[in-house]
Amino acid sequence: MESDNVSQMMNIDSPIGVSRHPEQPESRYQRLLVWLPIAIGLLVLYLPSLVDLFNGIWATDEQGHGPIVLAVACWLAYRKWPEMWRASEGKPTSPAAGWPIFIFGLTFYIIGRSQEIHILEIGSAIWLLAAVLLLMRGGAALKAQWFPLFFMLFMIPLPGQVVDTVTMPMKMAVSYVAEHILFWLDYPIGRNGVILQIGQYKLLVADACAGLQTLFTLEALGLLYLNIVRHDSLFRNITLAILIIPISFTANVIRVMVLTLITYHFGDEAGQGFLHGFAGMVLFLSALLLIMFVDSLLRFGVREREFAH
Numbered sequence: 001m002e003s004d005n006v007s008q009m010m011n012i013d014s015p016i017g018v019s020r021h022p023e024q025p026e027s028r029y030q031r032l033l034v035w036l037p038i039a040i041g042l043l044v045l046y047l048p049s050l051v052d053l054f055n056g057i058w059a060t061d062e063q064g065h066g067p068i069v070l071a072v073a074c075w076l077a078y079r080k081w082p083e084m085w086r087a088s089e090g091k092p093t094s095p096a097a098g099w100p101i102f103i104f105g106l107t108f109y110i111i112g113r114s115q116e117i118h119i120l121e122i123g124s125a126i127w128l129l130a131a132v133l134l135l136m137r138g139g140a141a142l143k144a145q146w147f148p149l150f151f152m153l154f155m156i157p158l159p160g161q162v163v164d165t166v167t168m169p170m171k172m173a174v175s176y177v178a179e180h181i182l183f184w185l186d187y188p189i190g191r192n193g194v195i196l197q198i199g200q201y202k203l204l205v206a207d208a209c210a211g212l213q214t215l216f217t218l219e220a221l222g223l224l225y226l227n228i229v230r231h232d233s234l235f236r237n238i239t240l241a242i243l244i245i246p247i248s249f250t251a252n253v254i255r256v257m258v259l260t261l262i263t264y265h266f267g268d269e270a271g272q273g274f275l276h277g278f279a280g281m282v283l284f285l286s287a288l289l290l291i292m293f294v295d296s297l298l299r300f301g302v303r304e305r306e307f308a309h
Contacts, residue, residue, distance in 0.1 A: 042125075042132075046125055049122060053118075057118070066155045069152070069154045070152070072224060073148050073151045074148075076147060076148035077148040080144055080148060083144050084144035087141065087144045088138050088140040091137070093135060093138045098132075098135035099131070101130055101131040102132075105124045105130075106128065108121075108127060109121060109125075112124060118157040119156055119159060122155065126149050129145075130149055151223065158216075168194075170249075172194060174205060174256055175193070175194045178257050179196060181257060196256075198264045201264060203260055203263060214283070215245070215249075215252075218247070218283075218287045222244035222247065223241065225292075226241060236298045236299065244291065247294060250290060254283070
């Protein structure tokens with residue numbers, strides 16, 4: 001009788017042991033097999049596009065942030081993957097919404113690739129990835145991965161006419177502010193449009209120093225900061241997201257001033273050489289510090305409002 005009881009207990013315990021670990025190596029392997037053709041298909045579509053971008057517009061100073069944004073977006077998607085899988089477990093897929101979005105994105109890709117329209121060609125990746133999530137895991141998966149997809153917007157090259165139209169007023173404003181600050185600090189500086197003259201040196205404020213793409217890069221940096229920090233206060237999140245624009249402008253002014261002072265004190269070769277790249281680091285570092293400083297002020301303001309209520 002005792003042996004029978006033991007055998008019954010073993011028969012009962014064994015399925016319980018399996019149920020505690022439902023994710024077996026075979027299921028992981030099957031998942032990989034399901035997603036592998038999709039990954040290969042996307043790679044076949046977009047590898048030529050990425051090669052063209054790396055050899056073309058992403059190799060310039062104005063658009064050099066593209067690979068960084070892509071890498072960060074992939075890291076964010078990987079970071080959200082377990083949460084996405086849990087949220088979509090047992091939920092129905094959404095083919096009614098997925099297939100129209102897939103066709104829409106594929107049409108964008110075909111037109112963009114054939115006509116060399118980067119905003120359509122690269123932008124189509126967001127639509128196709130959203131469609132794949134809807135078709136494979138449903139709306140809960142898309143909801144979990146919305147920020148990585150949204151973040152990919154910042155890697156899409158904008159049309160040249162739009163960039164040129166917006167960039168010139170921004171360069172004028174940055175040049176104007178930088179000139180007046182340095183003049184107030186008793187530096188011998190003058191300005192003609194976007195050309196700064198300090199001492200014997202003349203500096204042209206380039207698109208990479210104060211352009212629309214730089215603003216896009218810093219805006220992406222601010223939104224990434226918000227996503228990582230994850231404040232509970234909606235007022236704090238919205239206010240900081242809006243203030244990222246003047247913060248980006250201020251960071252651009254700091255960068256132009258740093259380059260101007262480097263050229264004035266160390267010569268033109270220093271300003272255009274290694275220290276020019278260092279000024280780019282100053283741009284992002286100053287922007288990040290300004291974001292953190294403003295965020296601290298907003299935190300203090302939110303606490304004051306909570307105490308007042």
